[in-house]
Amino acid sequence: MTVRYPVRRPTEAAALAAVARSPRRLPPVPALMAALLDANERRDREGTVLCAHLVVRASEPEVGE
Secondary structure (H helix, E strand, O other), rough: OOOOOOOOOOHHHHHHHHHHHHHOOOHHHHHHHHHHHHHHHHOHHHHHHHHHHHHHHHHHHOOOO
8 A cells, every 4th residue: 555645753743843942053154155156166056045045044134034
């Protein structure tokens, strides 16, 4: 029998709740810019987008709140 819906795991809910409770600190902007350049050189589209968003969040904390 094939299951067609995702199976909920008890640790998944606990992990999501723990992450939501704790604030996550962002790395410094120079480190994020280095990661952005590295992702761009490797032609990693998802990494480039992720690093670009993190640079904006780290440099302007009030954006998106």
